[in-house]
Amino acid sequence: MKESANGTKQNEWPLWEVFYQPNNGKPFEHAGSVHAPDAEMALQNARDTYSRRNEGINLWVVPSDQIVASTPEDQGPFFDPANDKAYRHPQFYSVPRAAKKRK
Amino acid sequence: MDEQKKLDEFQRRIDNGEKIEPKDWMPDRYRKQLIRMMSQHAHSEVVGMLPEGNWIERAPSLKRKKVLLAKVQDEAGHGLYIYSAVETLGVTRRELVEEYIYGKAKYSSIFNYPTLTYADICAIGWLVDGAAIVNQTMLAKSSYGPYSRSMVRICKEESFHKKQGYEMLAKMANGTPEQKKMAQDAVNRWWWPTLMMFGPPDDESPNSAELIKWGVKSKTNDELRQSFVDRTVMEAKKIGIELPDPDLKYNKETGHWDYGEIPWDEFWEVIRGNGPMNRERIRARRKAYEEGAWVREAASEYARKKKLRDEKAS
Ligand SMILES: [Fe+2]
Ligand SMILES: [Fe+2]
Numbered sequence: 001m002k003e004s005a006n007g008t009k010q011n012e013w014p015l016w017e018v019f020y021q022p023n024n025g026k027p028f029e030h031a032g033s034v035h036a037p038d039a040e041m042a043l044q045n046a047r048d049t050y051s052r053r054n055e056g057i058n059l060w061v062v063p064s065d066q067i068v069a070s071t072p073e074d075q076g077p078f079f080d081p082a083n084d085k086a087y088r089h090p091q092f093y094s095v096p097r098a099a100k101k102r103k
Numbered sequence: 104m105d106e107q108k109k110l111d112e113f114q115r116r117i118d119n120g121e122k123i124e125p126k127d128w129m130p131d132r133y134r135k136q137l138i139r140m141m142s143q144h145a146h147s148e149v150v151g152m153l154p155e156g157n158w159i160e161r162a163p164s165l166k167r168k169k170v171l172l173a174k175v176q177d178e179a180g181h182g183l184y185i186y187s188a189v190e191t192l193g194v195t196r197r198e199l200v201e202e203y204i205y206g207k208a209k210y211s212s213i214f215n216y217p218t219l220t221y222a223d224i225c226a227i228g229w230l231v232d233g234a235a236i237v238n239q240t241m242l243a244k245s246s247y248g249p250y251s252r253s254m255v256r257i258c259k260e261e262s263f264h265k266k267q268g269y270e271m272l273a274k275m276a277n278g279t280p281e282q283k284k285m286a287q288d289a290v291n292r293w294w295w296p297t298l299m300m301f302g303p304p305d306d307e308s309p310n311s312a313e314l315i316k317w318g319v320k321s322k323t324n325d326e327l328r329q330s331f332v333d334r335t336v337m338e339a340k341k342i343g344i345e346l347p348d349p350d351l352k353y354n355k356e357t358g359h360w361d362y363g364e365i366p367w368d369e370f371w372e373v374i375r376g377n378g379p380m381n382r383e384r385i386r387a388r389r390k391a392y393e394e395g396a397w398v399r400e401a402a403s404e405y406a407r408k409k410k411l412r413d414e415k416a417s
Contacts, residue, residue: 012197013403015190032187032253035196037399037406049183052176053260072127 015064016042018049020056028060036061117318122248125191133317134192136310137247140319141189146203147211148182150384154218155227163221170267171224177260184256188249204385204392212370213300215378222275222282222289228268230290230297230335236261237331238301246318273342290339291347298362299370301328329359336360 013035019028031050036042042061050056070078086092109128116123123129152175159175162168186196202208213231218224239261243254275286302308302324314320322330332351339346350363372378 012195013399015196032184032249032256033190034183034187037402038409041402041406048176049180052173052180069126072124 013037016046016061017064017067018042018046019060019062020046020050021058022056024057028058031056033064034061114316117246117316120318121246122251123246124248132313133319136314136317137250137319138189138192138194140310140314141185141192141250142194142199142202143209143211145182145185145189145199146208147214148178148185149203150210150214150388151231152178153384153387154214154216154380155224157218158221158224161221167221167271174228174264174267177264181257181260184253185250188247188253191249200392204388209374211300212373212378213296215373215380215384216292216296217380219292220285220289222272222285223293225268225272225275225286226289226293228264228266229272229338230268230293231300232261232264232268233335233338234297234300234331236265237327237334241320241322241327244318244321250319269338269342272344276342276344287344290344294347295366295369298328298332298365299367299373301325301331303367303370304365332360332362 014037015033015035016039017033018031020031021028031046034042034045034049036045039061043059046059046061051059082088110130113123113128113130113133123133155171155175155178159168159171162171186199189199190196199208203210218227236258239254239258243251243258245251245254272286272290275282277283278286302311305311305323305325308324311320311323315323336346336351348363350361352361353359354361373381376382
């Protein structure tokens with residue numbers, strides 16, 4: 001517990017990351033974060049903060065300290081297995097002209 | 104990589120229009136400038152609820168009361184979006200909030216003026232939120248990802264704020280002679296403080312050049328102020344409201360409206376804490392924070408006990 005500037009001892013409510021689904025069938029997107037003492041209030045705070053105009057039809061809240069993220073410094077080595085595999089893309093392949101026209 | 108190389112690479116990313124994300128390398132000074140600027144912005148959204156909140160219980164109709172409530176609630180949301188964005192830079196919410204309540208953190212000088220009549224609510228929506236739109240539309244392109252995203256979200260809501268004020272002011276300006284007088288009086292009082300919202304003139308704005316170099320801002324204070332004046336002159340004309348500046352004149356050469364001398368002495372006085380409402384604002388914020396402490400503690404305690412219960416049951 002940390003001493004607050006006004007002399008009282010207070011815990012800061014934990015931080016939650018908020019994700020919302022903008023529309024039916026759409027993937028969830030990150031909106032921002034909220035502070036809340038528990039999951040239920042985190043959901044309510046997320047609704048009041050990030051969905052006052054139906055921006056989301058569904059919400060997820062995740063304790064921020066539970067998110068595992070890649071680090072930008074490792075971006076090169078971490079993602080480079082994808083760099084030399086051009087054959088994963090359709091452009092890598094040539095198709096006979098006649099077949100191409102049909103689409 | 105040595106420091107200079109990192110710095111060059113950082114500048115290259117900025118010049119390229121790339122967004123900087125929380126875990127990316129950034130110069131310490133960039134981080135500090137962002138924390139300063141974003142937290143001032145967040146505090147402004149929060150303190151901005153006070154002058155308008157003053158009229159919620161005395162709104163002229165149920166419709167206007169609902170509109171004002173929704174607007175003030177949006178401003179709370181704006182504060183939260185930006186606080187959440189500042190926290191990605193490694194400061195806690197509590198530090199931010201307490202720096203504002205007990206420390207020396209600044210917020211926009213505009214909120215240190217009183218709202219004397221309901222016409223002030225109209226004028227604030229039109230002018231103050233109108234000015235905020237000009238500023239925030241630029242900030243939506245800011246180089247810091249979380250800041251830029253929070254601005255995109257805010258901009259979507261601001262046009263409602265401006266329109267409800269403008270519509271109401273137009274009604275008053277075309278109403279009874281008393282209403283017209285009230286509307287004009289409110290605009291007379293809010294016009295100059297609104298122009299000050301864009302900050303000191305360019306030659307007295309120490310942070311501007313650096314913020315522009317780093318893509319946090321893309322326009323100077325004077326450029327933003329000018330574009331606000333240009334669009335507001337037209338809007339005033341359309342509803343028969345006069346802007347209280349005898350020097351306001353269209354300049355054919357520049358294609359802009361020239362305006363008179365802004366009372367900067369007043370601006371610096373308000374910044375120094377001597378505006379009409381500075382003390383009252385800080386008093387109200389402290390009261391809310393301290394009287395709400397038990398609620399925050401009770402909610403924490405409830406969550407702790409519930410967790411214990413749940414663990415026992417399983
Ligand atoms: Fe706002
Ligand atoms: Fe607003």
